[in-house]
Amino acid sequence: MNDTPRTLIFVPTYNERDNAPRMAHELLGLPVDADVLFVDDNSPDGTGELLDQIAATQPRLRVLHRTGKLGIGSAHIHGIAWAYDQGYQRLVTMDCDFTHMPSDIPRLLEHAGQYPVVVGSRYMQKDSLPGWNLLRRTLTNMGHIATRRLLGLTQDATGAFRVYDLTKVPRDLFAQVMSRSYAFFFESLFLLHRNGLAIHEVPIVLPARTYGNSKMAARDAIRSALRIVELYVQLRANPRQFHVCRPFTEFNPELTDPQNWNAYWDEKRLPSHVLYDILAMLYRNAIIRRQLRAAVRRRFAPGSDLLHAGCGSGLADADLQEDYRITAMDISPAAIRLYRRNNPRAYALRHADLFDLPFEDGQFDGVYNLGVMEHFTPEQITEILRQLHRVLRPEGQLLLFWPHRFATSAAVLDLTHFVLNRVLGKQVQLHPPEIARLRGRKAAEQLLADAGFTLMDYRFGPSDGWVQAVLTARKT
Secondary structure (H helix, E strand, C coil), rough: CCCHHHHHHHHCCCCCCCCCCHHHHHHHHHCCEEEEEEEECCCCCHHHHHHHHHCCCCCCCEEEEEECCHHHHHHHHHHHHHHHHCCCCCCCCCCCCCCCCCHHHHHHCCCCCCCEEEEEEEECCCCCCCCCHHHHHHHHHHHHHHHHHCCCCCCCCCCCCCEEEECCHHHHHHCCCCCCCCCCHHHHHHHHHCCCCCEEEEECCCCCCCCCCCCCCHHHHHHHHHHHHHHHHHHHHHHHHCCCCCCCCCCCCCCCCCCHHHHHCCCCCHHHHHHHHHHHHHHHHHHHHHHHHHHHHHHCCCCCEEECCCCCCCHHCCCCCCCCCCEEECEEEEEEHHHHCCCCCCCEECEEEEEEECCCCCCCCEEEEEECHCCHHHHHHHHHHHHHHHHEEEEEEEEEEECCCCCHHHHHHHHHHHHHHHHHHCCCCCCCCCCCCEHHHHHHHHHHCCCCEEEEECCCCCHHHHCCCCEEEECC
C-alpha cells in the first residue's frame, strides 16, 4: 500500500509565457510524486494556451482557465478549493516567476509531515534577496516588520511559497479570508496562527524575477498596508472573531440585491473605501456595540431567540453571542461571510430578503437591526416592518438603530461625500444612499403603528453623541 500523501503543486499565472513552460517541465521533473495545477487568469500573452499544449502530453499536469485577472489571492483561493475538492492531502503553492525555485520544494516537503503549514522564508539567512533593488528590499522589509509587530507573525507572512497539510488545516479557515489580492498571504497566515496551527519555516533564497516585472502595483501595496491596520484593529476589538466558525453554504442564487450591498461589503475596494471601512469599524466598536449591548440586555432575557435582520458585518454583535440565540440574516453573501467571521458562535446564518423573511410566524422573542431602515422608502419600510411583526412572538419587541436627519454620523458621511465628489471629483459612493433618515419621534410612531407596533422608547441625544436614534417597539 502506498502511504505517500497525494500532493498537488499549484501555480497561478498571468502573462508568464516566458516562464511557464520551463516551470512546468521543472516541476514535472522533480523527484516528488505530485501533480501540477496551473490556474491562468486569461493571460493576454497566451500563457494559458501554451500550458494547454504542454498538458496535452503530460497526464500529471492540469490547467484551469478563469475569465480574467481576478487577483492573486482569488487565484490561490481557487487553487486551494480545487485541491480540497479533488482529495489532495498536501498542497504546495508558489509563484511562476522563478523567485520560488522548484528545487526547494523537496526541502519544504520534508517538514510537511510534522507541521500543518510550512513556509519558505526569505528572512532566515543573509543575502537571501540577490538582485533586488533597494526600493523593493525596503518595501519587503517594511511589510515583514508590520505583520510581525501588528499581527504577531514572526514568519515570512507575505510570500506564496508554502506547503499546506490539507488533512490538518480546516477548509473553512480559508473561507474566512476576505482579501482577494496580495493581502491574502498575510491574512491567511494570520488566521492559521490565530487558530493555533503550527507554522514551520525553511530558509530559501529569492532571486529577482527571471523574466517580466512584478505585478504588484502601488494600489496593491496601499491596500495591503490598510488591510494590516484593519486586521490589527479587529484583533484588538474582538480576538475571538478569527476562530474558525461553523460552515455556511446556503446562499440563494435567486435573490437580487438592488442596492448593491454585496459591493459595499466586498473586500476588493479602492483605498478610499478601505480607509472609510476602518473608520466605520472604529465607530461600530466604540459606540454602536456599547449602545446595542445595553439596549438588548435591557429588553431581552438571557437565552432569548433574536433575529438580526440585515446583519451586515456583525461587529457590534460580538458581546451578545454567548447570552442569546442570534439568527443573523442579510441580502449580501459578502456580509454574511463577514458576520460569520466576526461572530463564530452565531446560532444561525441565513441569506434572505427583508421583504420575504424565510422564518415561521412568531419564531423570535426579539428583532433588531442597525442602520437599515434609512435605505428604503416609507412604503418599503412599512412592508419590512410587517415582515418583522409576523416573525415576532406575541408581545415580542423590536429594536431599531435609525440615523436621524440631524445625526452627527449623517453629517460626517454627507461631508465626506461632498469633499470626495464635489471638491475632488472622485465619483465615489462610500455607502448606499440613506434616503429615509428618521425625521423624529412622531414619524417613527406613525410608521410603527402602520405595521402593528407600539413605540415604547425613543432615544436620541448626547449619550452617544447624537449618532443614531434608538427605538424600541412592542408587537401589538
